[in-house]
Amino acid sequence: MSASATTSPAIGSLRNDPITFEVLRNGFRSICNEASALIERVSYAPTITEGHDYSVSILTPDGRLVSHGQRDQAPHMGTFESSVQNLVREVDTFAPREAYIYNDPYTGGTHQNDVKIIRPIFHEDELFAFAIALCHWPDVGGPMYGTFNPRATECYAEGLRMPPLKLYEDDKPVKPIWDLIAMNIRVPKERVAEIHAQHRAGVLVEERLLGYVEKFGSKVVTDGFEDTMDHSERRFRAWVARLPDGTYEFEDWGDRDLGKEDEPPIRVHLKMSIEGDQVTMDWTGCDPAPIASWGFARPALQSATYDGTMHCFPELAPLNHGVVRAIEIVSTKGTCVDVVEPTPVTGYCSGAYEKVDAVTMACWGQALQKVDPRRVHAATVNLQNFCTGGTHPKTGSKFVSYMWLEGGQGARAYADGNSFYMMIFIGGASNQPNETLERWYPMVYTSTEAVVDSCGDGEYRGGFGIWRSFRATGDTELVVLGDRERVGPFGLAGGTNGGPNMVLLNPGTDAQEDLGMFTTKARLRAGDQLEFGSNGGGGYGLPWERKVESVLDDVIDGLLSMDKAREVYGVAITEVDADALVYEVDEEETARLRDALAGDERPRGTGPFEVNPLGERLFGRPADLGTSR
């Protein structure tokens, strides 16, 4: 391992020459990209083929991460080290052409739906590497369609948990194992395609990696693994060393613990300490584990910490063990970010993952704001896991769907957040076309349009959330496991928190019901209208310092109401001829409004459109950071 205090480029410490090193480093990444592309082409569920919820990685025989695909999903690969390290502990001897299936969240993963197939790769009788291919399976059994269970108080009420099981021997499926799995999940036939795809991805990684071995020799390739990690570690530590020493703290909240009677909010807190090129992430200030499915086990805590970090240092991609070993992560067992069996975890991603990720970025942001303000980000839309299931009235076949919504990106210290943005930790994932979903599931979509006024406000505003609402055309059961209906994605430097996530049944009718973020088996009848809307991103800086033209542009585009422009941004706009898009700004009135707003009597708090007090206190405004326009 390289000397941890080194902060300058250390060419001499490379095992390979710098040219071979770069060839291999790029090669490892392109192998993963190719295997990812294969999964996209040959897997089955829209979740995967349209939604891209899958990942492929290469790890060393002792379970250190070497590389991953460029558009894979960060929550996955951040847990792969735990997965392989536990696999190696559990299995005495590996043989070529085997593959193991594995989804236990406590020892090596995220949640039960993320099913890994792990292939040991041999070179001449010696274990040389592991390939992991993970797909989010739309269902792994349990009482709820899609396995997410907001009412679970134990993992046994979620879905099938699998320790590492040998699913392939001599590259042939081990039938009893598959039969056991198939008997315990919904629509198992569809999953045959995923298993094939995941297995085949491992074979591809093996072929391509052994191609490099044949060309360069195994020592050079193994050295390439180590060099790749050292290289990332050096670059990461060089960054940390540039940041002011000190302690940086931030906190964020989950809406509520559904398992407790008073449904209290759940606190996530980080104390990040930087000393020289050392960084310690201390999560011991987090609340105890909730009763309901919101928290996660330690592997996912690590994953979220890495993800938040990588978003502040994106040039370090792909993530590998070099960054992993340079971050010390401290947590307390039994807290919401380090839960133990049987605390449920299917809701980990919309729950703890998103908060840990955002808080990590906010702590780095404090340290980075004076050094490079382009790396400072307010919080982004929160995932809502949205599953429907039932029997299709036309085809008579059973279905389970898994969907999510894009929403507003958090404002950056130098620019607005983008609208209709995939969650921060799954940038490679996509939305799923309405026209495809309507063919598969009994629903008719009624909207794909912005949630007006949903942005967190600021000199730079957050992005806007989206409505993707539909009418049921057959009886459907609905499960929702989300968050940030009560706690908005936080704004910074006086910017407000973004608008809420929303799930509403039949709004504006007598049968109106706010289903909210933790819905268990709501029954939709044919004709029911379901409104599904997402968070706006948090804002950055003071709204009344936003450029007047930018406010006017949002009004003309129909994203911002004239009322909000006036009340929040202090811009007085008159409609002259809306059809011709002629609007006027009353400059005098605007100056007066803005003066009055500068007294700043806005509510402080963590709710949507409130001013996050920590974000306000700890972050410099664009004018201070030199990013005002």
Add this chain to the structure above:
Amino acid sequence: VRRLRVAVDIGGTFTDLIAHDGSGGELITVKTPSTPPTFIDGVLSALDKAGIGAEEIATFKHGSTIATNAIIERRGAKTGLLTTKGFRDVLAAGRANRPDLFNSNWDPSPPLVQRRHILEARERVDYEGAVLEELDESDVREAARKFKLRGIESVAVAYINSFMRPEHEERSKQILREELGDGAFVCTSSEILPEIREFERTSTVAANAYLMPVIESYIDDLVSALRDWGYQGEVYVTHSGGGVVTARAARGVPARICHSGPAGGVVGGALVGGLAGFENVITFDMGGTSADLALVAGGEPTLAPEWRVDWNIPILFPAIDLVAIGAGGGTIAWVDTGGSLRAGPQSGGADPGPACFGKGNTEPTITDAHLFLGRLNPESYLGGDLEIQPELAEQAIERLAAQLELSANETASGILRIANANMTSATHLISVERGHDPRDFALVAGGGAGPLHAVDIARELRIPQVVVPPTPGVTSALGILQVDLRHDLLAPVLKQVRDIEGDELVGTFDRLRDEAAQILDAEDIAADRRSVELSVDARYYGQTPYMNLRVDEVPTSPEALAALVAQYRERYEAEFGYQLPEDVATVEIVNARVAAIGRTDDVELPRSDGDTEAEGALKGSRPVYFDEMSDFTDTPIFDRSRLGSGAAIDGPAVIEQTDTTVLVPPGASARVDAYRNVVIDVGSAGDTRAVTAAGSAKGEAA
């Protein structure tokens, strides 16, 4: 009077012209500077320079980057979009994904239609084509009124599920025309591209509307300039799928002629490869900023069902399946904070260009590395048109070498190794990963930098031979000369084969064939030149990507449908190495496709068998660095223009020509064939391994 077929390739910098009389006579080739923004003067001056009279032209085909550039530079029309009520943000939301996992500084490029100009009409069709809500015509009229007030120049109509039932879009178009005037630019998603997936379809029709006014005036100006000049015949335009359409037809589907530049290059590469005796080729074109690679199997370029102008602007027309890599002569090498040598993605492009241009870039580029290693002639770079300063390249390389603690030689050759490895990885995606064995292919190299890298890349991929055409700079124009007239039509099917009853597909295909016949009539294609190709897009039900399968006739009998399924499963296994069990995955027909083709005669290039000696073309020698020797070695330099058929050259050697430089490394041997192509045997795999092993052994010692 000669009867010449003329092809003109209008690029951003140069306009290339090739003319040919179809009888195996000499090709006329001309290169002139392009003349933006209209480009027409450049075309006329090329014709003039070539000494071609208007009465001599039998056909005039051309390719142009104007459509692609209009989108990239956002110089299209002020465009409006009319969509289904509630779906105003389909276009801006896109697929909501990002190209890089961790990069929160990334921003999508602005949509082609601003949200303020996206208006809605009440209407709704379900996934099977049933009307759930009738079109509210007053909404359409209201939208038309607003578009008019706002000075909107072109309107796209895209409704949900319109590909299953186009009536609402068609009626809306009629109304918009009534309100906006007959000449108004209006196009609908179902006429442009009746395919499932609302965002991709909307994006395509929006791009089409955005381009209509620009392309119409471009085409009208060009045609009238040619008329004034004296040419009265048909003017053809190339499209992304590797064919041409008449200028008249291109006015209605301008999005089709985007991305046509690379198509010419690939078809040209296939033609050259075919003449050199290779039906299977990988074309490799490396210029100043990027390299394009494409695969041609059995003489047919591989087509992809879509391509993207930008990450978030897909266009769903068939396009030559290209891999573009940010590696060109201007690609900059640098050392990152972890001490690693990187090549790109930054590029000096043409201006300031490489360090040796002395125009302000001091960082070494791929061209600087070649110059430093003796591969490029400092006296006559690009035929001497451009003065270069080798000492600037040397200084740049040495600065980098000092950072890396390597010798300057190792650094310069290292830059090239990294670029080669990146290009090799990309080539894997279109070859090995699609079930093709590179050993069955030849690499056809073009562009200013391609023939310098070709042998190294071929060796990495175990491609046995490299072909460098006599004038690689005009391969694209040559391709344009060769391509057929081709219109691609499609209709959605979206049915599992097991649910298809009897002659259900016949009606769909008949409609497409009628349309094809009408198009060929309108394009004035003689009966003996016509062909109509039928195919279906098929996939396992549940998957997203599909494969295109050619069929000789419309499958109607259970046997024919079963054969189609078998054909799909076979192709799938060839590509992915396994089949899904039949009880798991049934096969779905996604689209029916018909290609209406007007065939062009094959271009017969001049051929001369000879047994010229290479010595006659020897113009001297200079020290050139080769990895195989880890040193400079005195290397003979040949003049391509004096190399006749039959000449043979063993590496190491350098062959210089005005538009490129061909590197023949040690272990490789070149010969000139009857078409004056340089065909290089890259050396056996055994030699290659030995060479690479030596290279890496050196690396370990370093």
